[in-house]
Amino acid sequence: MWQLHQFPLCPFSRKLRLLMGEKNVAYELVREYPWEGRDELWHLNPAGRTPVLHDPARQVALSDSQAICEFLEETVDRTPLISGSALQRAEIRRLVSLFDENFYHDVTEPALHEKMKKRIVLRQSPDGQVLRQLGRMLHGHLDYIDWLVDTRQWLAGPTLSLADLTCAAHLSVVDYLGAIDWKGHEQAQGWYMVMKSRPSFRPLLSEKMDGLPPPREYASLDL
Amino acid sequence: MWQLHQFPLCPFSRKLRLLMGEKNVAYELVREYPWEGRDELWHLNPAGRTPVLHDPARQVALSDSQAICEFLEETVDRTPLISGSALQRAEIRRLVSLFDENFYHDVTEPALHEKMKKRIVLRQSPDGQVLRQLGRMLHGHLDYIDWLVDTRQWLAGPTLSLADLTCAAHLSVVDYLGAIDWKGHEQAQGWYMVMKSRPSFRPLLSEKMDGLPPPREYASLDL
Structure with missing residues (x-):
């Protein structure tokens, strides 16, 4: 296995x-x-x-x-997640990279550094200025996700794809660290709740990082 | 077009x-x-x-x-560059990402910042400490490329692939900036000379960045 x-x-x-x-x-x-x-x-x-x-x-x-x-x-033939025409597959991969590179650099990585690594490895307090900057960057990214949700059925087009999974993976880490403010981003939040309620998400929501419990709402499936 | x-x-x-x-x-x-x-x-x-x-x-x-x-x-059917079995394709993509992410982060990005951006955008001098650290990181990466060249025909396996092109692309930028010391890395250097002599490389070698001429050896095809 x-x-x-x-x-x-x-x-x-x-x-x-x-x-x-x-x-x-x-x-x-x-x-x-x-x-x-x-x-x-x-x-x-x-x-x-x-x-x-x-x-x-x-x-x-x-x-x-x-x-x-x-x-x-x-x-694995089951449930293709990079599917459709070559152009649609390029769009899926573009978004995967946008989340894995830009979103990670702007939001996930500083959140992990300030709220996880400083707490459990470095034994330091988070830097408020970095967290505020991260919040501003997250706001911009959520605006773009709102726009995707407004104009398409799923983030990259008509079907669930690896772009949805990648975006949800990053958001779930930032959510675990209590660093998401959804205010003004109802479309992105609604889409994320749909992702969170999928069976594939359940193992992630129940797993804990030692010495770093998630906020209560993290595993909740209610808006 | x-x-x-x-x-x-x-x-x-x-x-x-x-x-x-x-x-x-x-x-x-x-x-x-x-x-x-x-x-x-x-x-x-x-x-x-x-x-x-x-x-x-x-x-x-x-x-x-x-x-x-x-x-x-x-x-485009011509000249497949992510080819072979699924395992071979995974190896090609692993190396592409190693060069585009790790090598870029450790070497290409700091070289571009210190030797290009500071010169033509920020009008500052390069930081010697950053350049020395970059040199140490480059040395480690060249060791790994030496090992790949020693054990395989091309970097990812028996055929030329996108892994070779990606590695050569990053090395060519660092070479343009005069930041490669090949000493002790004859295998990597030999492989790079082969890449440099391919017709696909020619347009890159003749193109110049305004205000930042390359060293004389940059476009040379002699060892």
Whole structure:
């Protein structure tokens, strides 16, 4: 069986878990904190990052979340998530990258640094200025998500795609860290509640990061 | 015809130009400096980045270099560059991401900031400490490229792939900026000379960034 090396608040591992959930691919979790720099992680992935999808029996270790998603899309027929015409697939991949790169850089990464890493690794207080800047950037990104929800059935077009899973993965991490203000973003919030209520989301909502409990509303399915 | 919005030292645009060169896809260049924040660039790509591949006649604008490469791979039969079994394709994509994310973060981005942006935009001197740290990181990456060249025919396996083009694109930017020390990395250097001598590379080697000439060896095909 696949072993997924990850930690609960890794957005890229969450994206992959949502995809594996939608495709009904079985896996077991291996807890892996990249900042501890375990030799085994560096051995499995020279980039030293989560997620890594490892099958010890077949001696296969896949890394980079997008490379793994493309691999599963190519090898598992069930529930295509990068589908449609070449143009539609380009739009799905453009949005995946927008969330994995821009949203991550502007919002998820500083939220993880200030509210997770400083608390459980560095034992420091979060920097209020960074959190305010993150809030402003999040507001801009939510505006764009509102617009996508307003003009399309799902974020990248007429069907649920990896773009929805990627965006929801990042939002769920920021939500766990109590850093989302949905005010004025009813469209994005409504779409996120739909994503949250999917069966593929359930394992994420029940998992906790040691020493860092989520806010009460995090796992709630009510608006 | 496709219009490619880019600037000469954008590594992601170089990766795409190499792919379009290998596949013999025609395009014309539109000079675009993302730091100037032109409205048209933000309109074509909400991430505000190069490259953007635009076809005004068909009203198609593609962005994110990897999404565009996947699109061209799916729509242009000639010279497949993400080919082989699903595992081989995963290996190609893992390496593309290693160069576009880790190598970029550790080497290309600080080199561009210190040696291009400070010179032509900010009018500042480069920070020697950052350049030394970049040199150490580059050394580590070149070690890994040496190992790939030692153990495989091309970086990702038995055939030329997008992994080779991506790595060469980043190295060519750092080389233009005079920031590569090849000492002790004969395998990587030999492989790079092979890449440099491909016809797809020629347009990159002759293009100059205004106010920032490359070192004399940059365009040379001799070791």
